[in-house]
Amino acid sequence: AQSVSQHNHHVILSEAASLELGCNYSYGGTVNLFWYVQYPGQHLQLLLKYFSGDPLVKGIKGFEAEFIKSKFSFNLRKPSVQWSDTAEYFCAVNAFSGGYNKLIFGAGTRLAVHP
Amino acid sequence: DAGVTQSPTHLIKTRGQQVTLRCSPKSGHDTVSWYQQALGQGPQFIFQYYEEEERQRGNFPDRFSGHQFPNYSSELNVNALLLGDSALYLCASSPPQGRGEQFFGPGTRLTVL
Numbered sequence: 079a080q081s082v083s084q085h086n087h088h089v090i091l092s093e094a095a096s097l098e099l100g101c102n103y104s105y106g107g108t109v110n111l112f113w114y115v116q117y118p119g120q121h122l123q124l125l126l127k128y129f130s131g132d133p134l135v136k137g138i139k140g141f142e143a144e145f146i147k148s149k150f151s152f153n154l155r156k157p158s159v160q161w162s163d164t165a166e167y168f169c170a171v172n173a174f175s176g177g178y179n180k181l182i183f184g185a186g187t188r189l190a191v192h193p
Numbered sequence: 194d195a196g197v198t199q200s201p202t203h204l205i206k207t208r209g210q211q212v213t214l215r216c217s218p219k220s221g222h223d224t225v226s227w228y229q230q231a232l233g234q235g236p237q238f239i240f241q242y243y244e245e246e247e248r249q250r251g252n253f254p255d256r257f258s259g260h261q262f263p264n265y266s267s268e269l270n271v272n273a274l275l276l277g278d279s280a281l282y283l284c285a286s287s288p289p290q291g292r293g294e295q296f297f298g299p300g301t302r303l304t305v306l
Binding site (some may be wrong): 138 | 226
């Protein structure tokens with residue numbers, strides 16, 4: 079069965095620290111990969127996406143993610159976090175099946191950034 | 194350009210009742226997906242509608258049903274509510290010929306007492 083694993087459920091960082099959130103997926107076929115963010119009191123927003131090409135993708139607010147096909151991973155990174163990055167982060171895989179698609183989400187990582 | 198909208202924002206029901214949640218997709222989008230997000234978990238795919246038909250379904254019982262209208266808006270119906278149905282229900286829309294990117298609404302918080 080298709081699944082997405084996010085290794086860190088809770089992460090606490092100080093401002094200016096570097097961030098890396100792990101994401102691994104289980105699916106052998108064609109996938110598109112996404113990171114969504116949910117700020118407190120707001121709805122899910124797309125942070126970045128990978129379809130094909132350069133495995134290092136850049137998103138909004140200084141976030142980037144690297145797709146490593148051999149490791150089935152799509153880790154999210156940010157060199158220097160800010161207090162405003164406090165949010166919950168979800169990795170998602172769009173697994174194509176029978177010509178249709180659905181998003182499979184990880185359990186999420188709750189990030190708290192302290193000033 | 195309005196994004197995905199959902200109504201109502203919050204809903205409280207008792208066990209055994211039925212509920213209908215509504216979603217209007219982002220302008221230009223023709224596919225609507227529904228997700229259930231329980232507390233502390235990631236969204237779980239319920240089903241997807243395209244051209245007024247359910248074309249894919251997740252691991253949810255038949256108590257969960259839906260509909261898509263000609264204007265692409267959609268409803269999620271849940272019958273015989275259980276306490277475990279308490280969750281945030283998210284609607285997401287995607288454009289024609291999309292590559293899987295989905296745009297989410299704010300959700301409907303359902304509480305079953």
